Amino acid sequence: MRVAIDTQPGGAAPNEDWVACTPTLAIVLDGLSTAGLDTGCRHGVPWYVAHLGSQLIAGLAGPDTSLTVGLAGALERVAALHPACDLDNPGTPSATVAILRERQGFLDHLILADSPIVLEGAREFTVLTDLRVDDVLPELRTEVERYETHTAEHRAALRRLVTAQRQTRNTSTGYWVAASSAEAAAHAVVGSTPTEDVRAAAVLSDGVSRLVTEYGMATWSEVFATLRGGGPQDLIAAVRRVEASDPTGRRWPRYKSSDDASVAFCQWR
Template sequence: MEIRSSCQPAPDRQPPAVNEDLVLTGPDFAVVFDGATPFAGIDSGCRHTVAWLVGRLARYVAPPLLTASTAPLADVLAEAIAAVGAEHADSCDLTNRDSPSSTVAMVRVRPDHLEHLVLADSPIVYRAPDQTVTVHSDDRLELLPERTVESVRRLRNAPDGFWVASTDPAAAYQAVTGTTDRAEVAAIGVLSDGASRYAEHYGRSWDDLMDVLTTEGPAALIRRVRRYDEAADTIRWKRYDDATAVVLYDSGR
């Protein structure tokens, strides 16, 4: 596989600009984490930052992916969440519903098939050799009846709500997962919602997004998003967001 990526903090973050996104890639995999920026003034019960959580999740996800583990991606993520929890269970309140959390998008390339996992709003996009585009997404956060502090707290990692990587390993088994014949995929996009808003909120097609990714590259996609962010008449949640875009090409094609 040929893999290119760009991971950039929101341009309006005050210095030092801490990026709560993280991208992890290897010879046959890519993972994007998008840490959830906490509401102002909320006590998370944790002395660690969102960026710390994201970095620790990446630390524990990496070894099984790098060593060609055959474990399902949900198992890989569940074990990572459990391992991170064990690191700070003695110093932090892991029962706090506002504990730091992250979305996760993972894709792993096998000799004859691809595996994907999407937890919360970081989609994975496949483009077939015939240019057909398929989007693997988890829209449960978008379907919340409202997005207030209280509703997000109540519905996070709850049966009728949405699921994220935080303190409960069981959340990994609520992710959107699946496999696809490798012959059916020529290019893959893995995105945080700061990059996917190009299609999801700014009216461009997923085909257009994949064209930009595969011809101009991930950094170019994020530059286009920033131009839309700057020009937007209305702000949805926040004007700018950390943005990550990864593109994988099947070099055998």
């Protein structure tokens, strides 16, 4: 498996995405927004995704460890790295997870929350994702999207949404993300696809996939053509051009003008 990667922040704030690869593994993590609220942790989201990603790479180095077990172990080890922090705080640093691994003629995938993996087959594209978050608090999401970004009303609505989301994360009535408890791994979306059925694959944060899913400014076929022609950097640049044409979110209401964006593009000879 040959993998090309890139990650870029959405603005001046530190990048809360993380991406890495090995010859058999591609991982994208997307840190969840804190909206300026207390997290109970002195380290922050960039620290969390960097350490979770590193632990995943180490824990999944061998092909015999399942992705679920690997994620659970990584979550436990990261929690052990900052025991003085309040890991029971509902806003403790957290992230979405998307993992693709090549193993003995199959591509195993694990997805926790809305960072998708897109598989290019001979005739169609398959989007693997976990959209349970979309079913939670739709009225508060609509309120955020009512206001233009960079306004006081938008910031206040976003804080209300994030505050409410924290109470539903990693609960049976909400949605699941990587945070401080290994239990979340058991709720991930997992599966396998024969490698022979896949021409290429893209592991994405939603800061990139929205070019298709939210903005509607490209098809998956066009996304993969861009990845083959100019790589992940060109694809992220295409997202930024679209966002720059609507800086305050009038045409495409959203949580922020530009989100952190990460891509791992996988190909086989």
